[in-house]
Amino acid sequence: MTTFHAAVVHADRTVTYCGTVDGDHVDAVRAHAELAGAPRHVRDHPEQPGVMFVLRDDGNLDWYVPVDPPAASGGAGAGRQAGAERTTHRERTDAEEGAYPAPRAATGPDYVEGAVRFGGQAIGGAMDHPENPPRAVWHTTESPAGANFFTSMANFLISVASEPQVIYDPVTDKIGQFGPMSLSARALRNDGTRRTNREGLVCVQVEVLGHAAEPFTDNFDPASKPNFRKLLAAMRAHGIPDNWPAGEPVPTETSPMPRPRAVWQGQGGHFGHCHVPGNTHWDPGAISTGIVPGTP
Numbered sequence: 001m002t003t004f005h006a007a008v009v010h011a012d013r014t015v016t017y018c019g020t021v022d023g024d025h026v027d028a029v030r031a032h033a034e035l036a037g038a039p040r041h042v043r044d045h046p047e048q049p050g051v052m053f054v055l056r057d058d059g060n061l062d063w064y065v066p067v068d069p070p071a072a073s074g075g076a077g078a079g080r081q082a083g084a085e086r087t088t089h090r091e092r093t094d095a096e097e098g099a100y101p102a103p104r105a106a107t108g109p110d111y112v113e114g115a116v117r118f119g120g121q122a123i124g125g126a127m128d129h130p131e132n133p134p135r136a137v138w139h140t141t142e143s144p145a146g147a148n149f150f151t152s153m154a155n156f157l158i159s160v161a162s163e164p165q166v167i168y169d170p171v172t173d174k175i176g177q178f179g180p181m182s183l184s185a186r187a188l189r190n191d192g193t194r195r196t197n198r199e200g201l202v203c204v205q206v207e208v209l210g211h212a213a214e215p216f217t218d219n220f221d222p223a224s225k226p227n228f229r230k231l232l233a234a235m236r237a238h239g240i241p242d243n244w245p246a247g248e249p250v251p252t253e254t255s256p257m258p259r260p261r262a263v264w265q266g267q268g269g270h271f272g273h274c275h276v277p278g279n280t281h282w283d284p285g286a287i288s289t290g291i292v293p294g295t296p
């Protein structure tokens with residue numbers, strides 16, 4: 001029987017080690033979390049076999065690590081969901097590569113006013129192709145929204161090194177950032193050797209809490225969401241046009257997704273993860289282009 005180390009990552013990123021538990025305990029935790037309406041949500045680590053996280057609505061993140069890790073086979077993602085980011089070829093930060101960010105040409109704000117700052121704010125670096133137009137990329141976390149899933153999801157994204165610049169909860173209007181908008185994030189896969197996270201003058205990525213199959217703009221009124229409006233204003237200040245150059249985000253996992261490379265590289269505006277070449281996810285779902293970006 002596999003034995004697991006158990007720990008809790010608190011909302012403030014402090015970690016409490018809880019000792020070891022057996023596999024039956026972990027199986028029971030998973031089963032409870034999968035009950036409809038449970039105040040917790042299970043996510044497997046995208047790269048490390050057997051490593052499991054439980055996002056809790058109180059903002060805590062439970063973390064289970066096998067004492068004797070199984071051999072890495074790439075087959076650990078049995079519970080992985082549509083919007084979960086895989087990170088095998090994840091972006092390294094400029095700090096990790098020993099490089100310094102290049103001088104910035106971006107003109108918009110680095111932070112949405114009042115955004116909660118998570119982690120060390122060093123998730124990427126300078127853009128590779130700042131000569132190409134500015135863009136935004138929308139994702140969904142494939143998790144519950146509301147309560148304090150905002151915090152447990154933020155700490156999950158840090159734990160698996162797949163941070164966007166921005167995390168947003170459409171239920172509570174909470175907004176947070178993992179890094180400045182003028183530098184790159186790491187929620188996209190590369191397109192071959194081309195680093196999609198570093199395409200354009202800016203590439204502002206947003207992880208919205210929720211599911212692609214239930215578009216977050218349904219029953220969503222921007223008039224009552226000041227942080228959402230601030231986010232769109234910040235994007236416009238970076239010169240991101242109010243359009244969707246690759247078309248509207250797709251409505252289903254089986255929708256055609258041509259991911260046109262020339263459009264992605266050459267045009268600015270709003271994209272879904274579903275539009276980015278070299279990627280496979282279909283998020284953020286059929287969100288309303290009357291709301292994202294809407295009209296100023």
Ligand SMILES: [Zn+2]
Nearest residue numbers: 139273281283
């Ligand atoms: Zn995504």
